[in-house]
Amino acid sequence: MRTVKNVFRRKLRAFLTIFGITIGIFALVVMGSLAEKITLLVNGGTRFYADKVTVSQGGSAGFSVNPISVDRIPAIQAIPGVRLASAGITLPLDKEQSASFGVPAMISASDLRGRNLESFKLTYSQGRELSPDDQGKAVVGADLVQKLNARVGGFIKVRGRSFQVVGILEKTLTIPDDAVIIPFRDAQNIFFNDLPELVQKNIKPGMLATGLTIYPKPGVNPDRLAEEIGKKYPQYDAIGPAKFQQQVTNSTHIFTTIVFGVALISLLVGGLSVINTMTMSVYERTREVGIRKSLGASDGRIIRQFLGESAFIGAVGGITGLALGWLFVLAANKAGEASGTVIFLLTTRLAIGSIAFAIVLGVLSGLYPSWHAARLNPVKALRYE
Amino acid sequence: MNDGDVILQIRALYKTYELGKENLVRALRGASLEVARGEMLAIMGPSGSGKSTVMHIMGCLDTPDQGEVWLEGRRVDKLKRHELNRVRSRQIGFIFQGFNLIPTFTAAENVALACEYAGMPRRKAKAAAARALTRVDLGDRLSHHPSELSGGQQQRVAIARALVNEPAIILGDEPTGDLDTINSREIMQMMRDINKSTGTTFVLVTHNPEVAAACDRTVCMRDGAVLADEECRPD
Ligand SMILES: Nc1ncnc2c1ncn2[C@@H]1O[C@H](COP(=O)(O)OP(=O)(O)OP(=O)(O)O)[C@@H](O)[C@H]1O
Ligand SMILES: [Mg+2]
Numbered sequence A: 001m002r003t004v005k006n007v008f009r010r011k012l013r014a015f016l017t018i019f020g021i022t023i024g025i026f027a028l029v030v031m032g033s034l035a036e037k038i039t040l041l042v043n044g045g046t047r048f049y050a051d052k053v054t055v056s057q058g059g060s061a062g063f064s065v066n067p068i069s070v071d072r073i074p075a076i077q078a079i080p081g082v083r084l085a086s087a088g089i090t091l092p093l094d095k096e097q098s099a100s101f102g103v104p105a106m107i108s109a110s111d112l113r114g115r116n117l118e119s120f121k122l123t124y125s126q127g128r129e130l131s132p133d134d135q136g137k138a139v140v141g142a143d144l145v146q147k148l149n150a151r152v153g154g155f156i157k158v159r160g161r162s163f164q165v166v167g168i169l170e171k172t173l174t175i176p177d178d179a180v181i182i183p184f185r186d187a188q189n190i191f192f193n194d195l196p197e198l199v200q201k202n203i204k205p206g207m208l209a210t211g212l213t214i215y216p217k218p219g220v221n222p223d224r225l226a227e228e229i230g231k232k233y234p235q236y237d238a239i240g241p242a243k244f245q246q247q248v249t250n251s252t253h254i255f256t257t258i259v260f261g262v263a264l265i266s267l268l269v270g271g272l273s274v275i276n277t278m279t280m281s282v283y284e285r286t287r288e289v290g291i292r293k294s295l296g297a298s299d300g301r302i303i304r305q306f307l308g309e310s311a312f313i314g315a316v317g318g319i320t321g322l323a324l325g326w327l328f329v330l331a332a333n334k335a336g337e338a339s340g341t342v343i344f345l346l347t348t349r350l351a352i353g354s355i356a357f358a359i360v361l362g363v364l365s366g367l368y369p370s371w372h373a374a375r376l377n378p379v380k381a382l383r384y385e
Numbered sequence B: 001m002n003d004g005d006v007i008l009q010i011r012a013l014y015k016t017y018e019l020g021k022e023n024l025v026r027a028l029r030g031a032s033l034e035v036a037r038g039e040m041l042a043i044m045g046p047s048g049s050g051k052s053t054v055m056h057i058m059g060c061l062d063t064p065d066q067g068e069v070w071l072e073g074r075r076v077d078k079l080k081r082h083e084l085n086r087v088r089s090r091q092i093g094f095i096f097q098g099f100n101l102i103p104t105f106t107a108a109e110n111v112a113l114a115c116e117y118a119g120m121p122r123r124k125a126k127a128a129a130a131r132a133l134t135r136v137d138l139g140d141r142l143s144h145h146p147s148e149l150s151g152g153q154q155q156r157v158a159i160a161r162a163l164v165n166e167p168a169i170i171l172g173d174e175p176t177g178d179l180d181t182i183n184s185r186e187i188m189q190m191m192r193d194i195n196k197s198t199g200t201t202f203v204l205v206t207h208n209p210e211v212a213a214a215c216d217r218t219v220c221m222r223d224g225a226v227l228a229d230e231e232c233r234p235d
Helices: A002-007 A011-049 A070-077 A142-148 A184-194 A197-201 A222-232 A241-284 A286-294 A299-339 A348-374 A378-383 B051-058 B081-091 B107-117 B122-135 B151-163 B181-198 B209-214
Strands: A053-057 A082-092 A106-110 A124-127 A137-140 A155-158 A161-169 A179-181 A211-216 A236-239 B006-018 B024-036 B040-044 B066-071 B092-096 B169-173 B201-205 B217-222 B225-227
Touching: A002 A299, A011 A241, A011 A299, A011 A348, A053 A222, A070 A082, A070 A211, A082 A184, A106 A184, A137 A142, A137 A155, A142 A155, A142 A161, A142 A179, A142 A299, A161 A179, A161 A184, A211 A222, A222 A236, A222 A241, A236 A241, A241 A286, A241 A299, A241 A348, A286 A299, A286 A378, A286 B081, A299 A348, A299 B081, B006 B051, B006 B201, B024 B051, B024 B066, B024 B201, B040 B051, B040 B181, B040 B209, B051 B066, B051 B169, B051 B201, B081 B092, B081 B107, B092 B151, B107 B122, B107 B151, B122 B151, B151 B169, B151 B181, B181 B201, B181 B209
Parallel strands: A106 A179, A137 A161, B024 B225, B040 B201, B040 B217, B092 B169, B169 B201
Antiparallel strands: A053 A211, A053 A236, A082 A106, A082 A211, A124 A161, A137 A179, A155 A161, B006 B024, B006 B066, B217 B225
């Protein structure tokens, strides 16, 4: 109670200082939510890639739109260590993909040959999964439900074609949230239409895939296998778990570093303003410190008194920053749902972490001013006007 | 006067303030004094003679450059900071000219703070503060802030704060300096009563001959030293 009273002795100053922390924690929460989303995406990818090798025709990791022909499958399956190769297609949901943050919405399809070997299991909040003989059916990822206005039994439009929704995925917090899964044949047709005319002449839709998923035999190291496939077919990108990890951690590390860098700078500013406020507060209360010392207050008492105040400033700033950040994330995700781009994820650990950080920041910023107060010479402090 | 009767003794205290390289203020130059247990002693002397400096050193708020301070048979001038804090909170009470109450605290909170610093739990401190304030006739002003009290009342709060831990000695640096004649008399009377009824020792610095006259004994300071009783003259 006394702490609260003391902090709000100078109302405007207390408010401004708290506001400084609020802004910092707000930035930390919003940026952190972004990073958490990316981290979970990457974790999902890591889980997906954990036990397999993906092969695509040049280009970048998994999202290449260069076609790879399904008639390569027998040759690849003949490679020692390969248990099964399954063809898949991944395409952007909107042909003209507007630049967006996070993962773009995708169309995903597989020939389903590997479905019994797949360790990355999807669960369905409603409906069922696709079966190999489905045609014109679709399963919708959790974050696309609103954008596509999807419900089980209803129809959605994908690239101008109509699909009947048979299932809706439970939220995975990773890539499938932003995917529409359609039958392989339908995806091949869409892919075919995407290709330049020149290429179309030389290929049949039924041959098309964007990548192969290769399941190794039990006991075979997928990284070793990826290396071997890469050697045998230098024109392909064969990516195993280690390579995937390396590719994504490079880019996500830079990203999270920037994100947290920005947040930390704003917190540094907030921390400096707490130092400033606490220094002023000690200065203004020099005489009071002198009185307390004349009454025999120990150094620890004085330090605790001022530290309590700066911790309080930190805590209030942290709570309001978290509240504002949470509202922002809610609103941004709500707005993003309509376009299928949910890019923030406020996790419990981030929420607790940012409050704890605010309090620690408050305490650290208060250390020097309160130590200074405790060391004041009582006689000089009492004389202070 | 045998040693058992001496509650506070200072021996040949020296204190020099350095204002600049060449500018030394020799505030104390061999000040010595003995205070008997239970007595009420007045210190007089011209401005700048070192009265406040002596009080601060006797009250363990400051340390001398040279000399010794003995409080209740224990040497206290070379104690560590935390030991000095302890001595101040339990053995000494202060009354200042400017009252020195914390403006944002109520009368009761101001007094209770002294108890807390002496190690009393909050609840007990509250009760003790109420008792002490009742004793100085402010039982009905517990939750008033200093700004809502007259100067005389504020000084009574300060007296309550000084005596609440039942210290061995209460030091007052011009306790009536900011008060008018009537309030001065009232405050002086109150301290005299407390001294009589509890046996608490008082040392009061004063410029007021009336206050000095109400004390058991008066000593004079001049140029940083305490003069023998017979040399004491009014300023
Ligand atoms: N912190 C300080 N720094 C420098 N000089 C000081 C300091 N404190 C006291 N002095 C000087 O020491 C001398 C003694 O001061 P002190 O306050 O003890 O006098 P005093 O007898 O209490 O005077 P007064 O009756 O005016 O209160 C004075 O010359 C004063 O200027
Ligand atoms: Mg003085």
